[in-house]
Amino acid sequence: xxxxxxxxxxxxxxxxxxxxxxxxxxxxxxxxxxxxxxxxxxxxxxxxxxxxxxxxxxxxxxxxxxxxxxxxxxxxxxxxxxxxxxxxxxxxxxxxxxxxxxxxxxxxxxxxxxxxxxxxxxxxxxxxxxxxxxxxxxxxxxxxxxxxxxxxxxxxxxxxxxxxxxxxxxxxxxxxxxxxxxxxxxxxxxxxxxxxxxxxxxxxxxxxxxxxxxxxxxxxxxxxxxxxxxxxxxxxxxxxxxxxxxxxxxxxxxxxxxxxxxxxxxxxxxxxxxxxxxxxxxxxxxxxxxxxxxxxxxxxxxxxxxxxxxxxxxxxxxxxxxx
Numbered sequence: 001x002x003x004x005x006x007x008x009x010x011x012x013x014x015x016x017x018x019x020x021x022x023x024x025x026x027x028x029x030x031x032x033x034x035x036x037x038x039x040x041x042x043x044x045x046x047x048x049x050x051x052x053x054x055x056x057x058x059x060x061x062x063x064x065x066x067x068x069x070x071x072x073x074x075x076x077x078x079x080x081x082x083x084x085x086x087x088x089x090x091x092x093x094x095x096x097x098x099x100x101x102x103x104x105x106x107x108x109x110x111x112x113x114x115x116x117x118x119x120x121x122x123x124x125x126x127x128x129x130x131x132x133x134x135x136x137x138x139x140x141x142x143x144x145x146x147x148x149x150x151x152x153x154x155x156x157x158x159x160x161x162x163x164x165x166x167x168x169x170x171x172x173x174x175x176x177x178x179x180x181x182x183x184x185x186x187x188x189x190x191x192x193x194x195x196x197x198x199x200x201x202x203x204x205x206x207x208x209x210x211x212x213x214x215x216x217x218x219x220x221x222x223x224x225x226x227x228x229x230x231x232x233x234x235x236x237x238x239x240x241x242x243x244x245x246x247x248x249x250x251x252x253x254x255x256x257x258x259x260x261x262x263x264x265x266x267x268x269x270x271x272x273x274x275x276x277x278x279x280x281x282x283x284x285x286x287x288x289x290x291x292x293x294x295x296x297x298x299x300x301x302x303x304x305x306x307x308x309x310x311x312x313x314x315x316x317x318x319x320x321x322x323x
Contacts, residue, residue: 001017001018001019001020001096001097001098002015002016002017002018002096002097002300002301002323003015003016003017003018003059003092003095003096003097003300004059004060004061004095004096004300004303004307004321005018005057005058005059006045006054006056006057006058006059006060007056007057008056009045009046009047009048009053009054009056010045010046010047010048012303012304012307012308012311013045013059013060013095013303013304013307014303014304015300015301015302015303015304018057018059018092018096020098021092021098021099021100022100023070023100024100025072026102026103027100027101027102027103028068028069028070028071028072028073028074028100028101028102028103028106029068029069029070029071029098029099029100029101030064030066030067030068030069030080030082030098030099030100030101030106031066031067031068031069031097031098032064032065032066032094032095032096032097032098032099032323033065033066033067033115033322033323034064034065034066034115034116034118034119034297034320034321034322035061035063035064035065035093035094035095035119035300035320035321035322036063036064036119036120036122036295036318036319036320036321037060037061037095037303037306037307037310037315037318037319037320037321038062038063038122038123038124038152038318039310040062040087041060041061041062041086041087041093041095041310042307042310042311043087044060044062044086044087044088045060045087051087051088054087054088055090058086058087058090058091058092058093059086059092059093059094059095059096059099060086060087060093060095061084061086061092061093061094061095061096061099062083062084062085062086062087062088062093062094063081063082063083063084063094063119063122063123064081064082064084064093064094064095064099064119065079065080065081065082065109065115065116065118065119066079066080066082066094066099066115067079067080068080068106069098071103071106072103073103073106074103074106074108078108079108079109079110079115080101080106080107080108080109081106081107081109081118081119081122081279081283082094082099082101082105082106082107083101083105083123083275084099084101084105095300095303095321096300096323097300097323104272105272107275107276107279107280109279109280109283111280111283111284111286111287112287113283113286113287115322116295116297116320116322117286117292117293117295118283118286119295119320120152120293120294120295120318120320121152121156121282121283121286121291121292121293122279123267123275124151124152124153124155124156124293124318125152125153125156125160125279125282125286125291125293126267126270126275126278126279126282127153127156127240127265127267128153128154128156128157128159128160128216128282128291129156129160129278129281129282130265130267130270130274130278131157131216131238131240131265132144132157132160132161132164132166132214132216133160133164135236135238135263135265136214136216136236136238136263137236138161138164138165138166138213138214139165139213140164140165140166140167141165141166141167142166142167142213142214143166143167143168143169143170143208143209143211143212143213143214143232144157144161144166144168144169144170144212144213144214144215144216145170145172145204145207145208145212145214145215145216145227145230146158146161146169146170146171146172146182146187146215146216147172147193147215147216147217147218147219147223147224147227148172148173148193148217148218148219148223148241148243148244149171149172149173149178149182149187149190150173150174150175150177150178150179150181150182151218151243152293152318153216153218153240153241154171154173154182154216154218155181155182155185155292155293155294156282156291156292156293157216158171158182158185158186158187159185159186159285159290159291159292160282160285160291161214161216162186162290163285163290163291166214168188168189168208168209169186169187169188169189170187170188170189170190170191170204170207170208170212171183171185171187171189171190171191172190172191172192172193172204172223173190173191173192173193174192174193174194177316179192181294185292189207189208190207191203191204191207193219193223196222197222197225197226197229200222200223200226201226201229201230204226204227204229204230205229205230208230210230210232211230211231211232211233211235212227212230212231212232212235213231213232213234213235213236214235214236214237214238215227215228215231215235215236215237215238216238216240217237217238217239217240217241218239218240218241218243219241219242219243219244219245220239220241220242220243220244220245220246220247220248221242221243221244221245221246221247221248222244222245222248223244224237224239224244224248225248225249225250228248228250228251228254228255228260228262229251229254231254231255231258231260232258232260233258233259233260234258234259234260234261235258235260235261236260236261236263237260237261237262237263238263238264238265239262239263239264239265240264240265240266250262293318294317294318295317295318295319295320296315296316296317296318296319296320297320297321297322298319298320298321298322299321299322299323300321300322300323302321303321306319306321
């Protein structure tokens with residue numbers, strides 16, 4: 001088969017011939033129709049992460065969409081979203097024409113949604129939904145402040161907050177394009193991510209009409225520090241990443257006086273059943289136009305260029321590759 005093959009950790013993969021996956025007990029073979037390049041792919045392929053140095057050559061790609069070819073768990077022809085551990089454990093991932101996937105990591109999806117759109121949503125949308133619905137316990141009418149709303153989790157969070165009944169959704173974005181997109185996704189207010197903590201705090205407070213009940217935080221750093229200052233009584237800040245840094249400062253007096261909570265979230269804590277259920281819910285809302293992640297579709301043969309754009313932070317949208 002043809003696939004994106006990584007020969008040297010830290011380099012970009014090249015589109016080349018690679019052995020077809022072999023069917024073994026407990027695994028299915030899938031014909032890939034769309035696969036995104038996500039930050040975890042680059043981290044795992046770097047050779048310098050906490051996952052260790054990956055065994056090469058291998059095909060990256062930790063998420064994908066496709067059609068079952070051979071499986072003891074699902075009928076051939078079943079459309080599925082799937083996850084892999086490519087780069088984190090020996091084995092190949094989704095950036096190829098075919099992929100071997102553990103049966104437990106296959107999620108049948110019947111929502112009327114194009115495969116590239118489903119691939120762009122993936123685990124980012126799962127995280128957005130679970131943070132709001134479960135970890136933050138969002139209640140109808142509450143105000144949601146979404147940091148990093150230009151990223152995939154942030155975009156999905158803006159839409160999910162509306163679906164779940166938020167009374168006001170405030171998006172925080174860096175680029176003008178991301179700010180425009182956040183408005184189109186349904187944000188009631190958009191705040192540029194710039195300036196020091198004090199100026200950000202003032203803008204957050206103004207946009208949130210004085211207080212935020214829930215903060216979705218994939219960035220941490222200065223933005224999280226400012227957001228913590230505008231948490232209302234019983235407010236909840238949920239962090240799932242550190243795109244802007246690994247350290248933020250929280251006032252003990254503020255947190256205690258408002259009985260506020262600072263919580264962590266990871267998709268790794270979900271069971272396969274929880275992940276599958278949430279993906280189905282998100283895909284249904286996406287099919288109805290209520291949740292979206294901006295994406296650009298490219299041929300898999302362009303993987304080297306796409307990978308380099310992602311690594312340089314020049315993607316502009318989620319890059320989804322199709323064979």
